[in-house]
Amino acid sequence: MHKWMQIAYNExxxxxxRNDGGPFGAVIVKDGKIIATAxxxxxxSSDPTAHAEVNxxxxxxxxxxxFDLSGCILYTTCMPCPMCLGAIFWARIQNVYYGxxxxxxxxxxxxxxxxxEMLQNRESALALQQIDHKxxxxxxxxxxxxxxxxxx
Amino acid sequence: MHKWMQIAYNExxxxxxRNDGGPFGAVIVKDGKIIATAxxxxxxSSDPTAHAEVNxxxxxxxxxxxFDLSGCILYTTCMPCPMCLGAIFWARIQNVYYGxxxxxxxxxxxxxxxxxEMLQNRESALALQQIDHKxxxxxxxxxxxxxxxxxx
Numbered sequence: 139m140h141k142w143m144q145i146a147y148n149e150x151x152x153x154x155x156r157n158d159g160g161p162f163g164a165v166i167v168k169d170g171k172i173i174a175t176a177x178x179x180x181x182x183s184s185d186p187t188a189h190a191e192v193n194x195x196x197x198x199x200x201x202x203x204x205f206d207l208s209g210c211i212l213y214t215t216c217m218p219c220p221m222c223l224g225a226i227f228w229a230r231i232q233n234v235y236y237g238x239x240x241x242x243x244x245x246x247x248x249x250x251x252x253x254x255e256m257l258q259n260r261e262s263a264l265a266l267q268q269i270d271h272k273x274x275x276x277x278x279x280x281x282x283x284x285x286x287x288x289x290x
Numbered sequence: 291m292h293k294w295m296q297i298a299y300n301e302x303x304x305x306x307x308r309n310d311g312g313p314f315g316a317v318i319v320k321d322g323k324i325i326a327t328a329x330x331x332x333x334x335s336s337d338p339t340a341h342a343e344v345n346x347x348x349x350x351x352x353x354x355x356x357f358d359l360s361g362c363i364l365y366t367t368c369m370p371c372p373m374c375l376g377a378i379f380w381a382r383i384q385n386v387y388y389g390x391x392x393x394x395x396x397x398x399x400x401x402x403x404x405x406x407e408m409l410q411n412r413e414s415a416l417a418l419q420q421i422d423h424k425x426x427x428x429x430x431x432x433x434x435x436x437x438x439x440x441x442x
Contacts (some may be wrong), residue, residue: 139422140421147422150426151432154432154436157440160433161433162429180380181357181440184352184357185348186357186358186359186377187344187347187348192339195338196339199336199338200336203336204336205333206338217420220376220379220409221372221373221374221377221379221380222376223376223412224371224372224374224375224376224405224409225338225339226416227405227416228338228339228341228405229339231416233416233419234417234418235419236420236421236426237421237426238423238429238430242426242427242429245434246433249380253376253380256379257372257375260375264384264386265384265385265386267385267388268388268389268391269388270291270295270299270389271391273291273299274367274388274389274394275394277299277302277303277313277390278313278394278395278397281306282398284306286309288309288333290311290332290333290338
């Protein structure tokens, strides 16, 4: 196994054995060095967002002191779910190596594949209703007028 | 404005004014009572995952002591981005009211709309490469054989 993927795999295995969460592990590497390793802790932390990739991104951001992880490479034992892929986009990570895929995850009872399909058709996937559009749209006008705004 | 959306709006405004992050706020309500309110804290925490909805979901999960927020309603000042919508799916929140849309966010310089498009074609959006499939797929076999596994 690839040396960084082996570490992600070991994270997945130890997290599952400790009942921290499902069998998912991730490693973030930059300039040939590990910045962060993490596994899924949804069960341990009762936090539905505590996937391996999100945990690794949060750790790496804290360690590097920035929300911008461009130049980092992510190794993850399974294809990132829509939430994690979104987190990868926001973190500006451009290179991702994954092991298992959504079909493997589905075999373990995980909804990654179903959620990718739901995302294609948001409006029918859940009750998603727009209200108070005008006032909320104006928040971006206020934002654009803010002299000290910092983009991310 | 709708009373819960007004609270989400106030969160967005105060978070922006304090330079915690962009103009985004969210409120989670259950049985007619507020469980959690939050705003975007990407800048304050240097955490690219610290969107209003993710922050609200993490708070609500901690308060309710569970990763399962079914029965909760989310009010958010802007259409959730792919990461946040994924978090909403995992949290099993079925009802979402949003204010502004992706076009409004794009006007403020935010990539929500671009990321929805990138998600439609993951393979071309970033360097996403599969390695060590067999070993990682076996993690789900080990998971399925685990007698005390708990699904989420």
